[in-house]
Amino acid sequence: MDVPIQIAVSGAAGRISYALLFRIANGGMFGADRPVALSLLEVPAALPMLDVIMMELEDSNFPLLRSVRASSDPAEAFAGADWVILTGGAPYRPGMNRADALRANAPIYLAQGRAINEAAKTARVVVVANPCNTNCLIAATTCRDVPHDHWFAMTRLDQNRARAMLAHKAGVNVDQVTRVTAWGDHGPSVFADFHNAWVGDRPAHEVIHDRDWVRDVFEPGVAGRGQVIHDVRGASPAASAAQAILGTVRSLTTPTPYGHWFSAGVVSDGSYGIPHGLVFSVPIRTDDGETWSVVQTHYLDGRAQARIAANAAELEQQAAIVSDFLPSRTMT
Ligand code: LMR
Numbered sequence: 001m002d003v004p005i006q007i008a009v010s011g012a013a014g015r016i017s018y019a020l021l022f023r024i025a026n027g028g029m030f031g032a033d034r035p036v037a038l039s040l041l042e043v044p045a046a047l048p049m050l051d052v053i054m055m056e057l058e059d060s061n062f063p064l065l066r067s068v069r070a071s072s073d074p075a076e077a078f079a080g081a082d083w084v085i086l087t088g089g090a091p092y093r094p095g096m097n098r099a100d101a102l103r104a105n106a107p108i109y110l111a112q113g114r115a116i117n118e119a120a121k122t123a124r125v126v127v128v129a130n131p132c133n134t135n136c137l138i139a140a141t142t143c144r145d146v147p148h149d150h151w152f153a154m155t156r157l158d159q160n161r162a163r164a165m166l167a168h169k170a171g172v173n174v175d176q177v178t179r180v181t182a183w184g185d186h187g188p189s190v191f192a193d194f195h196n197a198w199v200g201d202r203p204a205h206e207v208i209h210d211r212d213w214v215r216d217v218f219e220p221g222v223a224g225r226g227q228v229i230h231d232v233r234g235a236s237p238a239a240s241a242a243q244a245i246l247g248t249v250r251s252l253t254t255p256t257p258y259g260h261w262f263s264a265g266v267v268s269d270g271s272y273g274i275p276h277g278l279v280f281s282v283p284i285r286t287d288d289g290e291t292w293s294v295v296q297t298h299y300l301d302g303r304a305q306a307r308i309a310a311n312a313a314e315l316e317q318q319a320a321i322v323s324d325f326l327p328s329r330t331m332t
Contacts, residue, residue: 004035004066008081008120010112011088011129012040012070013049015235019242020085021053025062028246030253032064040070041077041088074115081120085245086112086139089129099321102131106325109135113142124150126248128241133185133265134318137279138325140267149292152252153265155190155281156244157237158182161222162192169218170199170207177204181283181298182222182263184311185318190281191307192222196298252292256285261295271296272308278315 007024009017017040023029024036038057040050050070057068071077078084090104109127116123116139123146127136136153140146159182167174181193194214197204208214229237251262261283268274271282271294283295300308319326 002035004037005030006037006039006080006082008039008041008078008084008123010041010074010077010084010086013042013046013053014087015238016087016128016241016245018053019239020087020245021057022060022062023242023246025057025060025065027064029249035064035066037067038065038069039077039079039081040068041074042070042072043088044072047072074112075119078112078115078123079119081116081123083249084116084120084123084125085128085249086125086135087128087241087245089135098131098318102134102318102321105129105131105135106138106322109138110142110325113139117143117145121145122150124152124252126152126154126245127265128154128245130187130236131185131318133279133281133315134322136265137267137277137315137319138322140279141326148267151267151279152248153186153279153281154241154244154248155182155184155186155263155265156248156251157226157241158186158190158192158222158281159263160240160244160247161225162197162218165218165221166194166197166199166204166208169210169213170204172199176200179260179283180263181261182281183304183308184281185315186265186281187226188223189311189314190223191304191311192219193298193304194218195301195304196283252286253289255287255289261285266292266294269294272298272300273305274308274312275316278312278319280312280315 042050054068132153140151159180162180163174163177166177178198180197183191199207263281265279265281268278268280270276274280284292285295286292
């Protein structure tokens with residue numbers, strides 16, 4: 001247990017990382033007993049910023065933080081990583097639409113997939129930067145030596161938003177809301193699953209009877225939350241994204257309580273009729289904190305099935321936009 005866990009973070013000078021690195025160093029990802037080593041990746045122009053972040057990490061005197069290094073070379077930064085957290089992406093430019101963002105990120109995720117393949121074959125990877133499902137698809141498809149079950153696109157932020165809204169509506173503390181699934185693509189299209197969620201020891205639909213609220217407020221509220229925050233701050237949420245990264249890794253490394261699950265974008269094995277090979281958020285659980293499986297017991301009514309199918313169609317469209325970065329998309 002004294003061997004530090006090696007965590008590489010891309011976009012390390014960005015706002016999400018600034019909210020994340022100090023919490024990892026303080027035990028927020030692997031617990032208060034497990035030493036950690038950080039490897040920070042940034043573009044060359046941002047390396048001076050990494051120097052001062054490293055100064056702040058040092059000045060914080062975290063006993064668990066055994067080493068920190070910085071690089072602008074992905075293979076060097078990822079070398080030996082147990083976990084790779086990819087928060088870095090193409091900078092947003094005014095007027096950029098989804099297709100522009102996909103095309104701008106594709107070469108970055110191709111290069112990062114290659115670097116992980118070269119330098120971190122046993123790593124588990126969480127892709128945070130948007131469009132995170134398709135960024136993850138590109139890197140995972142490129143990275144032939146890292147198993148497909150090591151790749152995750154972060155939809156924990158959608159799950160957390162859904163939990164918060166359900167807790168508010170039911171008038172309970174957030175820890176009373178469990179088993180929340182965010183299906184599909186992170187962000188504006190995500191389908192927040194009310195029907196299979198629980199409030200306390202009862203299914204949510206036995207506690208909250210307001211179906212109009214579910215359809216008109218809850219589902220679009222979860223999907224639109226990032227934009228609401230962006231419109232006021234002029235930037236994407238960073239602190240809640242960092243919290244979601246910590247939650248994703250903690251859930252993947254801690255046995256899931258009996259009967260529970262959590263959400264992550266994973267390479268589809270065809271469960272629930274989702275096309276094989278798409279990176280799609282589904283309910284998953286782990287019994288040993290290492291391997292995971294898709295929870296197969298969700299009841300999906302016709303509307304839920306349609307929302308999931310729409311997400312699949314949209315992700316197929318995204319894959320088509322970057323198809324030249326997916327030379328042989330055979331993920332099964
Ligand atoms: C969010 O959902 O808050 C972010 O993923 C938004 C974004 O595009 O960064």
